Amino acid sequence: MTAHTFIDDSVPETGPAVSALKAGSPVETAVAGPWRLMWIKFVRNKVAVVAGIIILLLYLIGLFAEFLAPALPDTSRPQFTNAPPQEIRLFATQPDGSQQFLLHVTGYSMTVDQASLRRSYVIDDSQVVPIGFFVKGAPYKLWGAFSLDTHLIGPLDPADTMYLLGTDKLGRDLLSRLIHGTRTSMSIGLIGVTISLILGVVLGSISGFYGGWVDMVIQRVIEVISSMPTIPLWLGLAAAIPLSWSPLTVYFVITLIVSLFGWTGLAREVRGRFFALRTEDFVTAARLDGSSERRLIFRHILPSLTSHILAVITLALPTMIVAETALSFLGIGLKAPVVSWGVLLQDAQNVRTIANAPWLLIWPSAAVVLTVLAYNFLGDGMRDAADPYES
Amino acid sequence: MQAVTTERLSDGAEGDVVLRVDDLSLDFRLRTQILHAVRNVSFELRRGQTLCLVGESGSGKSVTARALLHILDKNGAITTGRILLAGKHGDIDIATLTERSPELLKIRGGRIGLIFQEPMSSLSPVHTIGSQIVEALLLHRRMDKKQARVETIELLRQVEIPNPDKMIDRYTFEFSGGMRQRAMIAMALAADPEILIADEPTTALDVTTQAEILDLIKRLQVSRGMAMLLITHDMGVVAEVADAVAVMRYGRIVEAGSADDIFHDARHPYTQRLLKSTVKLEQNQRADDQSAPDPATTRQPVLSVRHLSKLYGASTSWFGGHGHAIKAVDDVSFDLYPGENLGIVGESGSGKTTLGRLILRTVEPSAGQVTYLGQGEPVEVTGLNKRQLKGFHRDVRLVFQDPFASLNPRMTVKEIIGDPLIVSDTMRGAALERRVIELLELVGLDAMAMERYPHAFSGGQRQRIGIARALALDPKIIIADEATAALDVSIRAQILDLLLEIQKRLDLSFIFISHDISVVRYFCDRVAVMHGGKLVEMGTAEQICTNPQQPYTKSLISAVPNPDPRNKRMMHRTRFTA
Numbered sequence: 019m020t021a022h023t024f025i026d027d028s029v030p031e032t033g034p035a036v037s038a039l040k041a042g043s044p045v046e047t048a049v050a051g052p053w054r055l056m057w058i059k060f061v062r063n064k065v066a067v068v069a070g071i072i073i074l075l076l077y078l079i080g081l082f083a084e085f086l087a088p089a090l091p092d093t094s095r096p097q098f099t100n101a102p103p104q105e106i107r108l109f110a111t112q113p114d115g116s117q118q119f120l121l122h123v124t125g126y127s128m129t130v131d132q133a134s135l136r137r138s139y140v141i142d143d144s145q146v147v148p149i150g151f152f153v154k155g156a157p158y159k160l161w162g163a164f165s166l167d168t169h170l171i172g173p174l175d176p177a178d179t180m181y182l183l184g185t186d187k188l189g190r191d192l193l194s195r196l197i198h199g200t201r202t203s204m205s206i207g208l209i210g211v212t213i214s215l216i217l218g219v220v221l222g223s224i225s226g227f228y229g230g231w232v233d234m235v236i237q238r239v240i241e242v243i244s245s246m247p248t249i250p251l252w253l254g255l256a257a258a259i260p261l262s263w264s265p266l267t268v269y270f271v272i273t274l275i276v277s278l279f280g281w282t283g284l285a286r287e288v289r290g291r292f293f294a295l296r297t298e299d300f301v302t303a304a305r306l307d308g309s310s311e312r313r314l315i316f317r318h319i320l321p322s323l324t325s326h327i328l329a330v331i332t333l334a335l336p337t338m339i340v341a342e343t344a345l346s347f348l349g350i351g352l353k354a355p356v357v358s359w360g361v362l363l364q365d366a367q368n369v370r371t372i373a374n375a376p377w378l379l380i381w382p383s384a385a386v387v388l389t390v391l392a393y394n395f396l397g398d399g400m401r402d403a404a405d406p407y408e409s
Numbered sequence: 410m411q412a413v414t415t416e417r418l419s420d421g422a423e424g425d426v427v428l429r430v431d432d433l434s435l436d437f438r439l440r441t442q443i444l445h446a447v448r449n450v451s452f453e454l455r456r457g458q459t460l461c462l463v464g465e466s467g468s469g470k471s472v473t474a475r476a477l478l479h480i481l482d483k484n485g486a487i488t489t490g491r492i493l494l495a496g497k498h499g500d501i502d503i504a505t506l507t508e509r510s511p512e513l514l515k516i517r518g519g520r521i522g523l524i525f526q527e528p529m530s531s532l533s534p535v536h537t538i539g540s541q542i543v544e545a546l547l548l549h550r551r552m553d554k555k556q557a558r559v560e561t562i563e564l565l566r567q568v569e570i571p572n573p574d575k576m577i578d579r580y581t582f583e584f585s586g587g588m589r590q591r592a593m594i595a596m597a598l599a600a601d602p603e604i605l606i607a608d609e610p611t612t613a614l615d616v617t618t619q620a621e622i623l624d625l626i627k628r629l630q631v632s633r634g635m636a637m638l639l640i641t642h643d644m645g646v647v648a649e650v651a652d653a654v655a656v657m658r659y660g661r662i663v664e665a666g667s668a669d670d671i672f673h674d675a676r677h678p679y680t681q682r683l684l685k686s687t688v689k690l691e692q693n694q695r696a697d698d699q700s701a702p703d704p705a706t707t708r709q710p711v712l713s714v715r716h717l718s719k720l721y722g723a724s725t726s727w728f729g730g731h732g733h734a735i736k737a738v739d740d741v742s743f744d745l746y747p748g749e750n751l752g753i754v755g756e757s758g759s760g761k762t763t764l765g766r767l768i769l770r771t772v773e774p775s776a777g778q779v780t781y782l783g784q785g786e787p788v789e790v791t792g793l794n795k796r797q798l799k800g801f802h803r804d805v806r807l808v809f810q811d812p813f814a815s816l817n818p819r820m821t822v823k824e825i826i827g828d829p830l831i832v833s834d835t836m837r838g839a840a841l842e843r844r845v846i847e848l849l850e851l852v853g854l855d856a857m858a859m860e861r862y863p864h865a866f867s868g869g870q871r872q873r874i875g876i877a878r879a880l881a882l883d884p885k886i887i888i889a890d891e892a893t894a895a896l897d898v899s900i901r902a903q904i905l906d907l908l909l910e911i912q913k914r915l916d917l918s919f920i921f922i923s924h925d926i927s928v929v930r931y932f933c934d935r936v937a938v939m940h941g942g943k944l945v946e947m948g949t950a951e952q953i954c955t956n957p958q959q960p961y962t963k964s965l966i967s968a969v970p971n972p973d974p975r976n977k978r979m980m981h982r983t984r985f986t987a
Contacts, residue, residue, distance in 0.1 A: 021666065022664075022665070022666030022667065022670040022671075022674070022676075023664070023665050023666065024663060024664035024665070024666075024676040024677040024680070025661060025662075025663045025664070025677060026677075027663075027677070027678070031658070031659050031661075034444060034445075034446075034467060034659045034660065035444070035445040035448060035659060035660055036439075036442045036443060036444050036445065037442065037443050037445070051821075051862060052818065052819050052862065055864075298814055299809045299810075299811055299814040299815035300814060300815050300816055300817040300818075302771060302807075302809075302815075303807070303809065303815050303816075303875075303878065304817070304828065305771070306769065306771070306802050306806065306807055307802075307828050307829035307832050307833075307878075308799040308802055308803065308829060308832045308833050309828070309832050310832075313832065318817055321817075321819045321820075322817070322818070322819055
């Protein structure tokens with residue numbers, strides 16, 4: 019038979035045996051609120067953090083577009099059409115042959131092909147265009163309110179040229195246009211998503227909380243909307259916009275059109291979560307506590323969803339940005355003089371431009387790809403962090 | 410190869426040792442720390458004998474069993490120790506085998522069979538029961554498909570599944586919980602293993618089904634001469650089946666010995682405490698209590714239920730057809746007197762939970778009446794509108810089963826307990842804070858707990874928070890729906906004592922819904938037994954538990970395992986066939 023053995027504890031154990039992973043004070047999670055736990059979990063996902071920083075930078079660029087852009091987006095210099103990008107150099111050769119520190123870009127020398135009368139530009143090392151930070155340049159109104167003329171970077175002499183990313187076919191600075199386009203493209207996503215958010219959360223909540231025929235009707239509406247082919251619909255709606263409207267009005271109408279079809283996914287997500295949560299014990303408990311339906315929805319169920327909704331929004335934003343880009347590219351979205359990434363890409367529609375001035379395709383599309391990727395990584399990280407209580 | 414050791418495990422004097430665990434330790438890397446889940450655990454499994462690993466949640470008992478088969482989560486690793494499995498050509502050390510080695514795959518399911526707790530999730534829903542057992546046979550025994558099918562029917566017969574030649578082609582969802590567990594056992598036995606590991610095999614089952622499954626496992630083990638490792642938290646189950654017992658706590662075996670030694674000569678304080686809280690629930694606390702009300706029906710009841718019924722699927726559907734009506738609650742009548750504890754006992758599907766919800770009207774009754782007399786005037790609960798119902802819900806409160814799901818994870822403890830007070834506009838600000846502190850002290854929690862979120866608390870503490878919330882509005886009746894089912898046995902006794910203590914201080918009546926007869930016996934004055942939606946028998950707790958009259962009650966009471974190996978209850982069990 020098995021021998022009777024036992025451990026003789028002089029001091030009884032009071033908890034499971036643990037030892038520290040490594041030196042350093044562990045976070046006191048006992049008093050940490052759910053948002054703090056989410057933050058702890060989010061920060062551990064390095065990719066998402068980097069993506070979040072990139073998104074933040076893009077919005078800052080959009081916010082201070084006038085200051086950051088070396089030139090105004092619409093200033094054109096017909097003598098520099100399709101000029102290639104200039105490089106920033108640190109050292110310049112002095113007349114006596116010595117190297118001296120001087121921030122500069124090299125100028126262009128232009129040749130005209132006599133047969134086709136086409137201008138082509140070659141970087142000319144002998145021409146030195148000194149540049150600097152916080153230089154005086156073209157005057158602008160920051161946020162339409164403050165009259166300023168300081169730019170972050172630019173040629174010391176405003177008459178000189180500095181095209182870090184090259185120019186388009188009208189001789190406008192691509193970098194400046196890209197920076198101004200950031201403001202439009204990034205904000206169109208925000209406004210669109212806000213409208214989607216309101217529609218999606220309200221209809222999704224109602225649908226999920228009440229169920230029954232209310233749910234039936236809302237779900238059928240969602241199905242009808244999501245079954246519509248979007249591109250022809252956009253084409254039709256955009257064609258219906260009167261030509262006399264100002265670019266700004268068109269901008270808002272386009273946002274509205276994009277968001278009216280973007281809310282369905284969010285509504286379904288919210289509805290599903292409501293279905294899962296409304297039968298949870300804590301919701302029944304709140305009901306028995308005497309909570310009204312409004313209090314149940316807004317005080318008890320929605321707070322459990324906020325993090326999920328944030329994650330869904332983050333994943334919905336890039337869809338909006340891509341939609342705007344696609345519409346503008348097709349010429350039915352935003353139109354000049356409004357500058358957006360999609361409008362910039364319009365210039366890269368034909369093969370000849372791509373062959374002669376590839377930067378017109380590369381930089382705007384790089385901006386779109388970077389933004390969409392950053393949003394997706396950020397959204398994934400947020401979704402993973404959204405439920406701080408599992409594992 | 411390290412796996413083969415020179416010493417042989419089995420020596421004649423000791424009996425056949427099939428598996429020996431030597432100084433086994435397991436570590437888990439968590440986010441902020443390393444958890445030593447198992448520490449220096451040693452035990453032996455002998456042919457034809459049963460070793461029970463007992464412990465409360467988090468004691469490391471399941472992890473130990475899984476380590477024997479190398480089934481560990483990615484962040485876990487064996488740090489020291491050997492797991493020696495006796496073989497024809499010397500012993501194999503399972504601890505040194507790699508995850509995908511052919512030896513390990515041969516041992517898994519071949520020489521060591523495993524039964525899980527959840528028969529619902531351990532069987533595939535898309536394959537027939539038969540094909541899953543046939544697959545195990547084809548993997549581990551050299552058989553063709555035809556032989557395997559014949560063998561499968563034989564196995565199903567052995568685990569006492571009726572009509573095995575027909576049931577072999579049924580799907581998992583067509584089996585009841587007990588039948589699934591039988592099928593699981595058949596699968597574990599398919600390869601004719603020498604060792605059977607059963608991880609809480611009856612925890613998810615009803616008490617009568619549990620008794621049958623334990624009988625079956627024990628019988629099969631003896632007839633096949635298998636060694637068995639049974640993992641459980643239930644001392645009653647241990648007393649019924651164990652030859653040897655090892656008590657685990659915080660990853661260590663604190664005490665080990667023969668079943669008789671452990672139950673009648675426990676040395677370690679933890680074992681003693683565990684036994685005490687188990688045995689304690691065998692007595693009726695209320696019978697010795699002077700304050701317990703006289704069950705005589707001279708006084709006016711506080712709640713009276715008459716002919717309450719709930720039918721599901723009886724209504725005409727959209728397409729005009731009539732579904733089969735299921736009577737979840739069928740013509741139930743009873744009275745609850747002030748200061749009384751009424752227990753409602755039944756197995757799963759007996760309608761006891763639905764009955765509780767019908768009284769609160771979170772589920773609408775199909776027929777019958779509930780009359781509440783707490784405020785002097787009789788109130789017809791079934792006729793109340795939404796606003797009046799809120800007043801009723803203030804007097805009759807519910808305590809939930811799951812302490813994890815019933816507290817909103819996004820609210821602090823103060824917000825949770827204060828919510829009913831805020832909603833009913835009783836108090837706010839400093840008065841609210843004082844009331845919350847008062848309630849926390851009443852349920853034995855520190856006032857410091859107020860600003861914390863529920864995830865910072867253990868199951869027992871959370872249940873206390875749930876009780877504090879129920880008490881916030883000075884209720885007259887508390888309906889406790891399986892309020893202690895999710896708790897460990899030592900915590901269970903604490904919570905029950907807390908409820909009794911609160912009852913002494915406040916004027917309260919309890920309706921205590923439970924599947925656990927010992928809990929009801931401990932806590933209640935009167936007990937109502939439910940079966941198939943009907944109220945089968947009603948009487949004082951002592952009478953129901955010691956002298957039941959109805960055949961169903963008799964079988965139910967006799968199926969409850971007795972935590973004393975010298976007086977096993979299963980030997981003289983009454984069976985009920987309905």
